[in-house]
Amino acid sequence: xxxxxxxxxxxxxxxxxxxxxxxxxxxxxxxxxxxxxxxxxxxxxxxxxxxxxxxxxxxxxxxxxxxxxxxxxxxxxxxxxxxxxxxxxxxxxxxxxxxxxxxxxxxxxxxxxxxxxxxxxxxxxxxxxxxxxxxxxxxxxxxxxxxxxxxxxxxxxxxxxxxxxxxxxxxxxxxxxxxxxxxxxxxxxxxxxxxxxxxxxxxxxxxxxxxxxxxxxxxxxxxxxxxxxxxxxxxxxxxxxxxxxxxxxxxxxxxxxxxxxxxxxxxxxxxxxxxxxxxxxxxxxxxxxxxx
Numbered sequence: 096x097x098x099x100x101x102x103x104x105x106x107x108x109x110x111x112x113x114x115x116x117x118x119x120x121x122x123x124x125x126x127x128x129x130x131x132x133x134x135x136x137x138x139x140x141x142x143x144x145x146x147x148x149x150x151x152x153x154x155x156x157x158x159x160x161x162x163x164x165x166x167x168x169x170x171x172x173x174x175x176x177x178x179x180x181x182x183x184x185x186x187x188x189x190x191x192x193x194x195x196x197x198x199x200x201x202x203x204x205x206x207x208x209x210x211x212x213x214x215x216x217x218x219x220x221x222x223x224x225x226x227x228x229x230x231x232x233x234x235x236x237x238x239x240x241x242x243x244x245x246x247x248x249x250x251x252x253x254x255x256x257x258x259x260x261x262x263x264x265x266x267x268x269x270x271x272x273x274x275x276x277x278x279x280x281x282x283x284x285x286x287x288x289x290x291x292x293x294x295x296x297x298x299x300x301x302x303x304x305x306x307x308x309x310x311x312x313x314x315x316x317x318x319x320x321x322x323x324x325x326x327x328x329x330x331x332x333x334x335x336x337x338x339x340x341x342x343x344x345x346x347x348x349x350x351x352x353x354x355x356x357x358x359x360x361x362x363x364x365x366x367x368x369x370x371x372x373x374x375x376x377x378x379x380x381x382x383x384x385x386x387x
Contacts, residue, residue: 100147100160101259107177108161108226108259109203112152119148161225176203176258176265183269185239187276191308191333193241200235200267203228203256211261227259235267241334243271244281279308284342286332291351292316307331307344314346322350 101108104118126141150156179202185194205211209220211227219225235254243249248270255265273281280287290305300318304311309331316326325347332342356364 100151103143103147104151107203107256109228109230115148115151119144175263176256178265178268179255180268180270182272184272184274185243186274187279189239190243190273191241194239196237196239198235198237198269199232200254201230201232204231204233205257205261213259227261228257237267237269239271240336242336242338243273245272247271247336278306281333284335285345286342287345287347289347289349290314291349293351294353297321297350305346308333309341316348320348322348324348
């Protein structure tokens with residue numbers, strides 16, 4: 096049985112002339128006899144592609160094919176509708192907990208005037224031009240799972256374009272882009288943040304409360320912690336896709352230096368310096384002038 100010409104070119108029955116030409120050129124390069132010298136199957140496919148393009152590229156021939164030639168082939172082959180691709184922006188909270196969103200999806204849906212048959216008692220259905228589908232905007236509920244990242248694709252089965260003449264729908268493919276958070280930074284499966292502490296907390300150690308995507312955690316800062324130290328809080332990041340346990344949160348310490356010292360506090364600092372002398376630059380003089 097002859098294959099549906101639209102399926103041969105891999106396009107929707109509602110494709111415009113430009114889409115038809117692009118599909119033909121792509122497939123013709125792939126299956127050209129000049130490239131596939133000894134492949135008999137490729138030669139047969141090339142002839143089928145050329146025949147499909149000859150008919151669909153001619154407006155009159157295509158109209159006749161849509162009216163009489165394509166309908167039975169489409170129904171018998173059960174040709175599936177095309178996928179619909181949408182991109183949405185989600186917030187960091189949606190990444191942590193997941194979300195249910197309602198999307199306005201532009202797609203082809205069964206024509207109610209002819210009940211997706213393409214024909215009425217008076218002849219070809221005018222609202223859908225005899226194709227059984229019409230372009231509409233439908234509201235579709237989509238579940239965004241916890242753990243998505245920018246570039247993640249969520250596939251919703253059976254919510255794409257309807258195929259002509261009552262064929263099954265394609266899928267809805269939703270690509271996510273996660274908005275930046277003012278405090279948390281996502282890096283792969285982990286989350287990072289920077290937390291300031293005082294000089295005194297760095298010297299003496301402290302127990303500080305740290306906000307996390309999961310709520311709040313207590314971080315124990317040991318005495319003598321240096322600026323730039325990184326602490327790992329396991330299970331305090333965001334969920335991993337298809338995993339039950341959240342990822343980890345990495346906390347980088349920033350030391351908040353005091354400013355505006357008066358004469359009294361300056362003297363106290365000098366006393367502390369005498370009690371705790373240090374020589375942090377010892378050992379680097381030998382590198383002066385590039386010598387090793």
